[in-house]
Amino acid sequence: MYVIPNLHIVEWADLEALDISKLNQPGGKQELAVQVLRFIDKNGFFYVKGHGLSDKDVKRQYAIATEFFNLPLEEKTKYLANTAAGDFRGYKAKATGDLTSKDNDERYNIPKFTPEHERPHPQLILDHYEEIKEFSLHIHNKILLPLLRVFAIALEIDEEYFVSRHRYEAEGLEYLRYMKYHPDPKPIWAIGHTDYNTLTFLFHQPVAGLQVQTKDGWKYVRSEPESIIVNVADALEFLSGGYLKSTVHRVVRPPKDQAGRPRLGLIYFARPEAKVRLEPVRSPLLERLGLQRDVEEGLASVTAEEWARARIAKDHRFRAGIVKTRETEIIAGVHQKYYD
Ligand SMILES: O=C(O)CCC(=O)C(=O)O
Numbered sequence: 001m002y003v004i005p006n007l008h009i010v011e012w013a014d015l016e017a018l019d020i021s022k023l024n025q026p027g028g029k030q031e032l033a034v035q036v037l038r039f040i041d042k043n044g045f046f047y048v049k050g051h052g053l054s055d056k057d058v059k060r061q062y063a064i065a066t067e068f069f070n071l072p073l074e075e076k077t078k079y080l081a082n083t084a085a086g087d088f089r090g091y092k093a094k095a096t097g098d099l100t101s102k103d104n105d106e107r108y109n110i111p112k113f114t115p116e117h118e119r120p121h122p123q124l125i126l127d128h129y130e131e132i133k134e135f136s137l138h139i140h141n142k143i144l145l146p147l148l149r150v151f152a153i154a155l156e157i158d159e160e161y162f163v164s165r166h167r168y169e170a171e172g173l174e175y176l177r178y179m180k181y182h183p184d185p186k187p188i189w190a191i192g193h194t195d196y197n198t199l200t201f202l203f204h205q206p207v208a209g210l211q212v213q214t215k216d217g218w219k220y221v222r223s224e225p226e227s228i229i230v231n232v233a234d235a236l237e238f239l240s241g242g243y244l245k246s247t248v249h250r251v252v253r254p255p256k257d258q259a260g261r262p263r264l265g266l267i268y269f270a271r272p273e274a275k276v277r278l279e280p281v282r283s284p285l286l287e288r289l290g291l292q293r294d295v296e297e298g299l300a301s302v303t304a305e306e307w308a309r310a311r312i313a314k315d316h317r318f319r320a321g322i323v324k325t326r327e328t329e330i331i332a333g334v335h336q337k338y339y340d
C-alpha cells in the first residue's frame with residue numbers, strides 16, 4: 001500500500017518482472033520460462049525489463065503523440081478508423097453530444113509497416129515515419145517474439161509454435177496506439193475488459209488509472225519508467241488452451257492529485273496473423289496437469305482476424321449508440337464479459 005499526497009490510498013498489484021536481457025545468456029530462456037510458470041496461469045499481467053528501448057525512445061513517441069493530438073480535429077478526422085467494419089486502423093475521436101458519456105479518449109492506431117497497411121497519415125506522422133517504424137519493429141522482433149518463445153518453452157511445445165503464427169510480413173493487423181484520455185468526472189473511464197489480441201505492451205506514463213482484477217479485488221498497476229506493463233490477451237489465451245490468462249483490467253479516474261491532467265498512453269497491441277485459427281495447442285505440460293483441451297473446445301473455426309473484428313464492431317455499436325447495452329455474445333458461442 002502506498003499513500004500519495006492528500007491521503008488518497010492506492011493499492012498496487014504485486015506483479016512479477018521478466019528481465020528479457022537474460023535471453024542473451026546461456027540458460028536464460030529456460031530461467032524465464034520457469035519464472036513465467038510461477039504466475040501465468042493465475043494472472044496475465046507482468047512487467048518486462050531489459051527490453052532495449054530507452055526512456056528517450058519512449059519519450060520521443062510521447063512527443064509525437066502529443067503533437068498528433070494537438071492537431072485540429074478536422075485534420076485528425078480525415079483519418080477516421082472504420083470501427084463499424086471492425087477495423088481500428090487510424091483515428092477515433094472522443095465521444096461528443098448525446099454520446100459524451102460513452103468515452104473520454106482519443107486514439108490513433110498505426111498498423112504494421114507492411115504493404116497491406118499502406119494508408120494515408122497526417123504529415124506529422126509521415127515526418128517521423130522511420131522512427132515510428134523502428135520503434136514498432138523493435139517491439140515485434142525484440143520483445144514480442146522472444147516472449148512467445150519463452151511461453152512455448154514453458155508449455156513444452158516447439159519453440160517456434162507461437163512465433164510462426166506472428167510473422168511480421170504476414171497479413172494481420174497489429175498496431176502501435178497513441179492514446180489521450182481527457183479529464184472527466186466519471187469514476188470509470190474504461191469498463192473492465194480483456195484485450196482481444198496476443199499481448200498488449202503498455203509503455204510508462206505517470207498518471208495512475210489502470211487497474212487489474214485480482215482475487216482480492218481491483219488493484220492499481222504501477223507504471224515504472226524502465227518497465228513495460230504487458231498483459232496476455234484473448235488470442236493467446238485461446239491458443240494456449242486457456243492456460244495463459246487474458247486478464248480483466250479497466251481504467252478509472254486517476255487519484256485526486258492527478259485527476260485534472262490528460263492521461264497520455266503509448267500502447268502496442270500484438271496480434272496473431274489474420275488467418276491463424278484460435279485452437280488450443282497440444283502441450284505435454286497441459287496433459288500432465290490434466291488441463292489439455294480438445295480442439296473442439298476452443299475456437300478452432302474462428303480466425304484471429306474474425307475474433308478481433310467481431311469485438312471491435314461490437315464495441316463500435318455500443319459507443320455509437322446503435323445498441324443501448326453492451327452485447328455479450330461475440331462469435332461462435334463465446335461470450336465477452338464486462339466488469340464494472
Ligand atoms: O490506458 C490504459 O492504461 C489501458 C487501456 C486499455 O486497457 C485498452 O485500451 O485496452
Ligand SMILES: [Fe+2]
Nearest residue numbers: 193194195249
Ligand atoms: Fe485493455
